Amino acid sequence: MTSGAVIAAVAAYIAILFLVAWLSGRRADNAGFFTGNRRTPWYMAAFAMIGGAMSGITFVSVPGSVADDSFSYMQMVFGFAVGQCAVAFVLVPLFYRLHVVSLYEYLDARFGAAAHHTGAWFFFVSQMLRASLKVFVVCAVMQQLVFDAWGVPLWGNAAFTMLLVWLYTRRGGVKSLIWTDALKTTCLVGSLVLTLFFVVRALGFTWAEAAEYVVRSPLSRVFFFDDPSSGRYFWKMFFAGIFVLVAMTGLDQDMMQKNLSCATPRDAQKNIMLTACCQTVVILLFLVLGVFLYAYAARAGLALPDRTDGVFPLVAVHGGLPAVVGLLFVVGLVSGTWSAAGSALTALTTSFTVDILGAARRCDERGLTRVRHGVHLALAAAMTLVILCFDAFADDSVINLVYKVASYTYGPLLGMFAFGMCTRLRVRERRIPAVAVAAPLLSALLQYVLRVRCGYQIGFELLVYNALFTVAGMLLLVRRHEK
Incomplete structure (x- = not known):
């Protein structure tokens, strides 16, 4: 696959993306940018959200993960489905009742300004790191496929990418994102299904033989009940x-502002439940694709890369399959990452403008628009700088550390929301920031002690410990005479 073909595929996608963004967002005001005017049809929101939780990292990582973890990720996906129910029937009614623009306005109403700013800053740091990492991954792939040969440095690649992301989200915000996320879902799922079709055909399987091969493969094991200390143990995952779904979707401004763009709570609930069913099927298909990618690599005699993330690019681009498979991979990767970056930039702009600057309360419509545009541009520039930091300093350990730090930030959010919703206790709110900072530190210490002293590996459930530390800390801050 030539660099010209890659550029042509990316350019075609970008052209369609800008057309969709312009058509959907050309009349958007501040309410359209922040909440989509709460007029999004629930079925359109559900279709958009199928790909909303996925990115280019998901696109390359999930298929490759079957070599080390089999289908154990499905254990967590089953938990996601239960978490979606909690989001739909507990959080959605609350947020609609309060008419919030930013989720973290709830913390202000419940505890005060210190809790509000704490929640907003934790979201801001987490989302900035996660979104920048997603863009860095696709920039690195495009650098290898195209820009190195053209003599373009990665800083130019990253700056141009973020310029385009800023341009297509500048006017429409959430009102545009619903439709561009629908385009992302179409490209992502379409690329997945067509790639699966071409790989199965290249292996010479009928569909019945392909299904039997997956069932018999040792890579397709789903349930792990044998070792409670393992990170793959069923009940842990x-x-x-x-809790991961509740925290990283229900308490995430990026994800929820699209869910809250529906006209009524009932529409938002229908959207969320349909999304849960569809995402389960899509993730299962990604894992099935991983089985066939490894089967094809073995049959074709391909040397597997050191990192499992490289298996999908290796087979799709250099595996001897039809050129259309490589193009499908590029389109899927780029669509997943661009949409995720645009969604994150919009959510960051919303949270920073509403929560941290408080512009929605103190500015008129024209002033709010001016502040929003300035914040939007500044955050796009900041994301570019973070991407360049990844290029300068990133290795596997740093990237893994960033993901852990990003996941830690949702623990205090989960703890604060749980404490606020499950109790009526009042706390000394000025000390909430100290509790929110201490909880991740105590969680990291607990993880280290259990691993070194007991040989017990804390997995994704670290988020729960983080939230519990936050709740315990807030109990220490209770105003005893105001229970």
Whole structure:
């Protein structure tokens, strides 16, 4: 596959993306940018959200993960489905009742300004790191496929990418994102299904033989009940999936502002439940694709890369399959990452403008628009700088550390929301930031002690411990005479 073909595929996608963004967002005001005017049809929101939780990292990582983890990820996906129910029937009614633009306005109403700013800053740091990492991954792939041969440095690649992301989200915000995420879902799922078709055909399987091969493969094991200390143990992954979904979707401004763009709570609930069913099927298909990618690599005599993330690119681009498979891979990767970056930039702009600057309360419509545009541009520039930091300093350990730090930030959010919703206790709110910072530190210490002293590996359930430390800390801050 030539660099010209890659550029042509990316350019075609970008052209369609800008057309969709312009058509959907050309009349958007501030309410359209922040909430989509709460007029999004629930079925359109559900279709958009199928790909909303996925990115280019998901596209390359999930298929490759079957070599080390089999289908154990499905244990967590089952937990996701339960977590979606909690989001739909507990959080959605609350947020609609309060008419919030930013989720973290709830913390202000419940505890005060310190809790509000704490939640907003934790989201901001986490989302900035995660979104920048997603863009860095696709920039690195495009650098290898195209820009190195053209003599373009990665800083130019990253700056141009973020310029385009800023341009297509500048006007429409959430109102545009629903439709561009629908385009992302079409490209992502379409690339997945067509790639699966071509790989199965290249292996010479009928569909019945392909299904039998997956069932018999040792890579397709789903349930792990044998070792409670393992990170793949069923109950650890299942319950972690519930809390991870609640925290990283229900308490995430990026994800929820699209769900809250529906006209009514009932529409938002229908959207969320349909999304849960569809995402389960899509993730299962990604894992099935991973089985066939390894089967094809073995049959074709391909040397497997050191990192499992490289298996999909290796087979799709250099595996001797039809050129259309490589193009499908590029389109899937780029669509997943661009949409995720645009969604993150919009959510960051919303949270920073509403929560941290408080512009929605103190500015008129024209002033709010001016502040929003300035914040949007500044955050796009900041994301570019973070991407360049990844290029300068990133290795596997740093990237893994960033993901852990990003996941830690949702623990205090989960703890604060749980404490606020499950109790009526009042706390000394000025000390909430100290509790929110201490909880991840105590969680990291607990993880280290259990691993070194007991040989017990804390997996994704670390989020739960993080939230529990936050709740315990807030109990220490209770105003005893105001219970």
